[in-house]
Amino acid sequence: MDSVFTIEQLRPIKDGMTISRDAKLGTKTSVTYFSLAKETSISQECYDMTSVYIGASGTADFLIGEHPKKQPLTGGDLLIVPAGTLCGVETASGSIYTEIIMKKENLMNSMIKSGEVMKLKDLISYEEGSISNLDVVGNDSMKFVLMAFDEGTGLTPHRAPGNAIIFALEGSATIGYEGTDYTISAGENFRFDKNGLHSVTANGRFKMALLLVLE
Template sequence: MIYTEIILKKENFTMNNIIKAGQPTELKDLISYEEGSIANLDIAHADNMKFVLMAFDEGTGLTPHRAPGNAILTALEGKAIIGYEGKDYELSAGESFRFDKNGLHSVTAQGKFKMSLLLVIE
């Protein structure tokens, strides 16, 4: 179980109703793979944060880039190679990885791969 509490200003906060109140949900089941591409599904966002699900089809990935804030990536299904500041790390379902603001990182799916991303922008 993961518990996270983030305090947001109500007027700038949007939550996707795909997750139903009072109903257990596996995040990996909320997003489908799209052939040859990366699918994205925003779950919640505000001016200073974003929580998104991503599904990487086999052979896809994100080239090296820098995040605008601190981020936590959690593997939901499959495996990926996470490049971070010049080193590679294998991430499997159930594992998480943190990026610092402006940390150079990439994601390369090893087969089909699903993940969640919590991005907090300062």
């Protein structure tokens, strides 16, 4: 998809329905877009592997554990649910989010608290004249990382060894992809394919998350 988009555009809410759509990033890591209409829910279930949730818009209450604790997920939020943990979802007003199911053992940053919602942009800081990186969670088939670009910084054109999605978290940047420039702002997304030539140039300060599926 050679354009800036939002998850809501790909999977808009439909009255009375819960809908899922495969992001088609790969087979070793399951990435799915979900949209839930107001007053809908998904019953508690558990996976045998770690699941990751990234809020796009609206608010969803995630019900974690046998004695459910509500964790509200909104745009730009992160929730990681450990393997074998009951998890359900309900929403009063409607919600759109991304689900990532990690099919292999993973390494998670020690600053991340499983079962608790965290604001992605608050997990990483700007460093003067620099680009900072923070690995959130990953294994040999996927990486989910945060990046903070100080004003005047950027990544020169390069190619990545897998399909990827950028989640813009704060500020704006110019994404160069296969010879065309695109402006991306907080709340928007951009996808590039394996080996696609791309660059990132911050327009002021800019924070983003990157989901890279290595296959």
